[in-house]
Amino acid sequence: MSPLPSDTPVAELPGDALRERAVDQLRAAIGDALIDTLVKPGDDVWVRVRTDAWREAGLALRDRLGMDNFGFVSAIDWLPSPFGRGEDDPTAPPVERDTTIKQGYTGGETRFQLLARVSSTALHYGINIKTDVPDDDLTVQSWIPVYAGANWHERETHEMFGIEFAGHPDLRNMYLPTGFEGYPLRKDFPLLARHVKTWPGIVDVEPLPGEPEQAATDEGTAE
């Protein structure tokens, strides 16, 4: 961090002590439903709560911690994509990829995790909150009673990941046509544009000017 000019109100800017205090306040509010926390110094704070305490945690964030400003609700699919970046050569044998699920900050046990961010307009800092979505029943409580703005975000998460929100009045599709099959942001949903047409990056490889013409000589020897 570069030093600030003396006339800037540094005291109003967030600090790690503020984030540590937020974690303590949340633990006091929801107890052992708070599974794991991470405060990265000078960066941000992550917390993971139990799935059945999702709404309770939201209410605690709003009422106890003063997180008045709603950011977003979304999800992460931690399964590594079986298609890689969609740049495979269709004529080559299929590539073996490691598809072990490995969660990010604050860990986790399930393939899908819900992720939300809320922030405080008075204290100028935010919290990233996660929860596991059980693999056998992709249902989480809706946040609409906590933050009204969660409505559209949950609709989007529902159509993109197939996660249900208990208590959401209207989980219609926002973007996709009604009756669309599959959930586009899941990692095992292929990006069709990369499958109907090969990624041009692997087709026309031209040698750089001045470099030995590797591609041309390869072709020559093959013939």
Next chain:
Amino acid sequence: MSVETVSGSLGLGDRQKLAYIASQAADARLNVELETEGMTLNIGPQHPATHGTLRIICRLDGEQVVWAEPSAGYMHRGYEKLTEVRTFPQVTSLVNRIDWLGSFANEVPFILAAEKLMGIEAPPRAQHIRTILFELSRIANVSLFLGDLGVQMGAVTPVFMAFRDREYVLNLIEGATGGRFHPNFDRIGGLKDDLPKGWIDETRGVMRKLRNFCDEIETLLFGNEIFQARMRGIGVIPKDIGLQYGLSGANLRASGVDYDLRRDQHLPMAWDKVDWKVWTHPDGDSFARCWIRLMETRESTLIVDRLLDTIPSGAIMAKVPRIIKVPEGEAWVSTENPLGEMGYYVVSKGDLGPFRVKIRSASFNNISIVPWVLRGVLVPDIITILASLYFILGDIDR
């Protein structure tokens, strides 16, 4: 309790709101007495007031909206999925096209998130130029909004003035980056190029022109009686409702929340190097939202002026490897974009490309309040409220 006795102890803004509510209640009573039938009105997807293809379905009772629902998704391009098959430097060309009027501002938070994960910071000169270009894209974006505002109410002149003066700003952006709409100029670790010769002096001249434009708009539009009648006390969003829906930017500051991410967080940008103001308005109505944007455009020209005076010398690129691999981790960075808070939640697995990018765009949240704010308003007010909320379709649908 009559309206008069309540309003005696309240301020002017509250009295206007109460009078408005009372007139609406009277209309509703009349509609019940006359047994009016409801009808459904479809606005869009093609409508001048929607800046793209937003469709709004309203159920009306006489002249009053009893229920409204925006139907987005006509321009969904799936950027969150596309980022997963791109490398980190390639993503900027995608996110450029989210809010297409202020493209450069979209690149910055993504690049900052990638830099945060890599643990590098752009050199001071690059930070300064980034901030200048960021503010220029805000001016280009919001000046068009100010011009377009008149069109929504039948005044066609301001839009020509806006297009005339925005052209100067686009020329500046083109001069520095090579692209008028989609610069794709920001790089992880700095910028693609330094500023061209003579650019700084030219920018000072353009900023003076833009301040004149703001003055023109203020006298022509904001001082206009019709404009005030159509905007004052219409579409009032109270502070707590706005926060609940996650409004941001000028829409939130117009409801009296003093919150600006340029000031209220540590970012490796140059906003904290100069002195400037955050504008707020207590009313929360359509007029307040437009007025805040006018003042912010003017303030942006001053920020640019002051930043131009203090550009440090030095490199414009930090040392970064030629093939950029971003270490494993998660980062959230959001900035105060022309439309509001624009943020990226980037998850990296130590690969060439991101594992997942959640794009939190401002208009998505700003428009999700439409069902709430349109309930009970009159049909002609739909257009002015939508205009004052200010959205870009690409920013809703992503």
